[in-house]
Amino acid sequence: MVILDGKAISAQIRAELAEKxxxxxxxxxxxxxxxxxxxxxxxxxxxxxxxxxxxxxEVGFGSTLINLPSETTEAELLKAINRLNxxxxxDGYIVQLPLPKHIxxxxxxxxxxxxxxxxxxxxxxxxxxxxxxxTYIPATPQGIVEILRRYNVPTEGKDCVVIGRSHIVGSPISxxxxxxxxxxxxxxxLCHSRTKDLKQVCQKAxxxxxxxxxxxxxTADMVKEGACVIDVGITxxxxxxxxxxxxxxxxxxxxxxAPKCSFITPxxxxxxxxxxxxxxxxxxxxxxxx
Amino acid sequence: MVILDGKAISAQIRAELAEKxxxxxxxxxxxxxxxxxxxxxxxxxxxxxxxxxxxxxEVGFGSTLINLPSETTEAELLKAINRLNxxxxxDGYIVQLPLPKHIxxxxxxxxxxxxxxxxxxxxxxxxxxxxxxxTYIPATPQGIVEILRRYNVPTEGKDCVVIGRSHIVGSPISxxxxxxxxxxxxxxxLCHSRTKDLKQVCQKAxxxxxxxxxxxxxTADMVKEGACVIDVGITxxxxxxxxxxxxxxxxxxxxxxAPKCSFITPxxxxxxxxxxxxxxxxxxxxxxxx
Numbered sequence: 001m002v003i004l005d006g007k008a009i010s011a012q013i014r015a016e017l018a019e020k021x022x023x024x025x026x027x028x029x030x031x032x033x034x035x036x037x038x039x040x041x042x043x044x045x046x047x048x049x050x051x052x053x054x055x056x057x058e059v060g061f062g063s064t065l066i067n068l069p070s071e072t073t074e075a076e077l078l079k080a081i082n083r084l085n086x087x088x089x090x091d092g093y094i095v096q097l098p099l100p101k102h103i104x105x106x107x108x109x110x111x112x113x114x115x116x117x118x119x120x121x122x123x124x125x126x127x128x129x130x131x132x133x134x135t136y137i138p139a140t141p142q143g144i145v146e147i148l149r150r151y152n153v154p155t156e157g158k159d160c161v162v163i164g165r166s167h168i169v170g171s172p173i174s175x176x177x178x179x180x181x182x183x184x185x186x187x188x189x190l191c192h193s194r195t196k197d198l199k200q201v202c203q204k205a206x207x208x209x210x211x212x213x214x215x216x217x218x219t220a221d222m223v224k225e226g227a228c229v230i231d232v233g234i235t236x237x238x239x240x241x242x243x244x245x246x247x248x249x250x251x252x253x254x255x256x257x258a259p260k261c262s263f264i265t266p267x268x269x270x271x272x273x274x275x276x277x278x279x280x281x282x283x284x285x286x287x288x289x290x
Numbered sequence: 291m292v293i294l295d296g297k298a299i300s301a302q303i304r305a306e307l308a309e310k311x312x313x314x315x316x317x318x319x320x321x322x323x324x325x326x327x328x329x330x331x332x333x334x335x336x337x338x339x340x341x342x343x344x345x346x347x348e349v350g351f352g353s354t355l356i357n358l359p360s361e362t363t364e365a366e367l368l369k370a371i372n373r374l375n376x377x378x379x380x381d382g383y384i385v386q387l388p389l390p391k392h393i394x395x396x397x398x399x400x401x402x403x404x405x406x407x408x409x410x411x412x413x414x415x416x417x418x419x420x421x422x423x424x425t426y427i428p429a430t431p432q433g434i435v436e437i438l439r440r441y442n443v444p445t446e447g448k449d450c451v452v453i454g455r456s457h458i459v460g461s462p463i464s465x466x467x468x469x470x471x472x473x474x475x476x477x478x479x480l481c482h483s484r485t486k487d488l489k490q491v492c493q494k495a496x497x498x499x500x501x502x503x504x505x506x507x508x509t510a511d512m513v514k515e516g517a518c519v520i521d522v523g524i525t526x527x528x529x530x531x532x533x534x535x536x537x538x539x540x541x542x543x544x545x546x547x548a549p550k551c552s553f554i555t556p557x558x559x560x561x562x563x564x565x566x567x568x569x570x571x572x573x574x575x576x577x578x579x580x
Contacts, residue, residue: 106423126420127413130465131457133396135413157484165468167421175420175465178455178480187491189479190468194447201477 002263004147004230006270010277013146014059017284021060024287033062034118034283035084035093039077039103040070044236045096052094055280064090074103078111085113091286092118094279118282121168129172132179136282141173143274144209144230146281148183153228153263158206160186163198163218163251169211169232177207198222215249220256228263232271248272292553294437294520296560300567303436304349307574311350314577323352324408324573325374325383329367329393330360334526335386342384345570354380364393368401375403381576382408382426384569408572411458419462422469426572431463433564434499434520436571438473443518443553448496450476453488453508453541459501459522467497488512505539510546518553522561538562 024031034056038049049065056063066080077099084093093116099105114124120136128135137145148155160177164170174190177183186207191198202208202222210218211232223229233251250267258264265271314321324346328339339355346353356370367389374383383406389395404414410426418425427435438445450467454460464480467473476497481488492498492512500508501522513519523541540557548554555561 123417123421123423123425124414125417127415127417130416130420130461131413133413157486159486165470171420171465171468174468174480175461178461178464178482180455180482180484185482185484187479187481187485189477190464191477192468192470192475194470194475195477196447196449 001258001261002151003258004151004153004263004265004270006143006147006265006272006274007268009147009150010143010273012150013277014055014280017059017061017280020284025060029287030091031060031062032091032283032286033064033089034279035064035066035087035090036096037066037068037077037080037084037093038096039068039072040100042098045098049096051276052279055276056283059280059284061280061283062089070100072100072103074107077103077108081108081111085111085116090116092116092283094119116286118279118286120172120282126167126172130175132181136285137176137278138168138172139275139278139282140169140211140232140271141176142278142281143271143276144173144232145176145183146278147265147271147274148228148230151263153183153207155183155207156185158186159204160188160207160209161191161202161205162188162209162211163191163202164211164232165190165192166211170209173209173211177209210251212251214251216251216253218252218257220253220260223257223260225260226262227260229257229261229265230271231265231267234267234272291548291551292441293548294441294443294553294555294560296433296437296555296563297558299437299440300433300563302440303567304345304570307349307351307570310574315350319577320381321350321352322381322573322576323354323379324569325354325356325377325380327356327358327367327370327374327383327385329358329362329386330390332388335388339386341566342569345566346573349570349574351570351573352379360390362390362393364397367393367398371398371401375401375406380406382406382573384409406576408569408576410462410572416457416462420465422471426575427466427568428458428462429568429572430459430501430522430561430565431466432568432571433561433566434463434522435466435473436568437555437561437564438518438520441553443473443497445473445497446475448476449494450478450497450499451481451492451495452478452499452501453481453492454501454522455480455482456501460499463499463501467499500541502541504541506541506543508542508547510543510550513547513550515550516552517550519547519551519555520561521555521557524557524562 120138162174177186209230231250231252236246239247410428467476499520521540521542526536529537
């Protein structure tokens with residue numbers, strides 16, 4: 001059983017990007033600059049955004065954090081987005097989700113210039129991904145593809161079951177792994193709340209990708225001997241014994257599932273850090289796609 | 291066994307659209323106007339485009355057929371597209387595919403104004419479809435969804451196998467039927483050339499959608515008793531006994547498969563006419579989406 005070490009791979013990716021930044025600098029070229037808009041003060045969101053800024057510093061990208069109060073109106077947010085669209089110094093930016101309830105997320109996503117949409121959430125970029133054209137791929141599916149690639153996990157002709165059909169993980173990873181690429185060329189089954197006999201469906205899978213946010217959902221009896229299991233779940237649970245005050249739980253019952261697997265991602269240290277690294281990869285891509 | 295009668299349903303749809311056109315006219319509103327660009331003189335393409343013009347006439351839409359010679363350059367075609375983008379009289383248009391080999395199809399698709407892209411092939415519209423936002427859905431998957439809806443075919447929780455992952459049929463219908471809609475909420479498995487044990491995969495399916503262009507590909511031994519089978523294949527075969535000189539073959543071995551089915555589309559008279567009707571529905575949608 002091989003543990004897919006997202007922490008190690010993401011460090012490797014950051015080191016590679018740092019090298020590329022040096023090359024850009026040496027050639028007198030512009031270094032990518034990432035901005036992040038954070039509306040309000042949700043603890044988890046703040047942690048994520050801060051991590052992104054730290055990642056930028058490590059690889060040598062420029063970064064700007066725009067923190068707007070939680071009472072920011074939709075119009076004010078759209079104005080801030082418009083400023084970023086027109087700011088030549090900013091190559092890419094993200095709007096940290098979720099947004100406060102009084103703001104229409106779809107309207108906000110549509111306002112982001114697709115060329116600067118390093119989250120890959122704008123319909124034009126989602127469409128390019130679906131059509132297998134060069135574009136920004138959303139960070140979590142991109143991170144999953146990248147870790148499969150770096151560990152040479154076999155995917156061609158494999159039966160892949162994706163659990164969860166969210167727009168940011170389940171749906172895009174199901175599309176990507178169906179395509180005529182490596183990693184890809186899987187026979188993908190996309191499962192969700194309406195799926196009957198989920199256990200049986202999973203039992204036949206060579207690759208299981210679970211993105212539900214439901215701790216311990218995938219149990220050993222659902223997993224075939226030798227399967228590859230990718231755990232996207234990150235649920236915070238209070239834990240006074242931790243310095244942070246919480247611990248992270250995945251969607252896979254790791255202790256019982258791992259011994260059956262050919263490959264498995266741990267939580268933490270699997271898909272999470274790969275998601276962070278993928279955002280940095282997308283930010284570097286700005287220099288290639290435009 | 292119910293034959294899903296695409297010919298009858300498409301006539302019904304055209305009649306409904308004709309009623310809507312009358313209402314628009316009575317209200318003094320603009321009636322949708324569809325243009326089609328045909329490059330070269332491929333026989334099948336000409337037949338399709340002519341059919342679309344006839345459909346427009348029947349429902350009362352305006353229509354314009356722009357026939358460019360096969361030696362048209364990419365630049366000339368892009369100019370023609372630009373003219374349509376800026377022509378206020380044209381509400382929607384299609385560029386008939388395939389294009390001659392010297393023209394880059396992707397570049398052409400990207401040049402179409404997404405607001406006038408009634409084929410739903412522009413990445414922005416493909417992305418909106420993937421994100422379950424209102425948009426133009428490509429005609430064939432849209433036609434399939436519509437015939438399932440009109441016959442109240444049960445889809446929620448059903449195992450659906452899609453054979454073929456093309457950008458215009460297999461991929462989009464797999465996405466649509468996975469979504470939280472009716473028709474939809476299926477557990478979809480997308481199969482293709484790299485799928486192993488396709489026969490076994492199909493045998494478990496409640497719904498099979500085949501879009502390969504491989505006559506008679508789906509045989510009775512692949513189909514579960516009571517399945518719904520949607521045949522997207524349209525292959526022309528020379529047949530001197532027909533007035534047209536050819537007959538149309540589907541991807542399903544109809545004679546042996548049909549008796550096992552709960553629902554099945556015939557070829558011809560199934561998905562083909564629904565595809566035509568879906569383009570008319572999209573053209574009417576212009577008045578709603580903008």
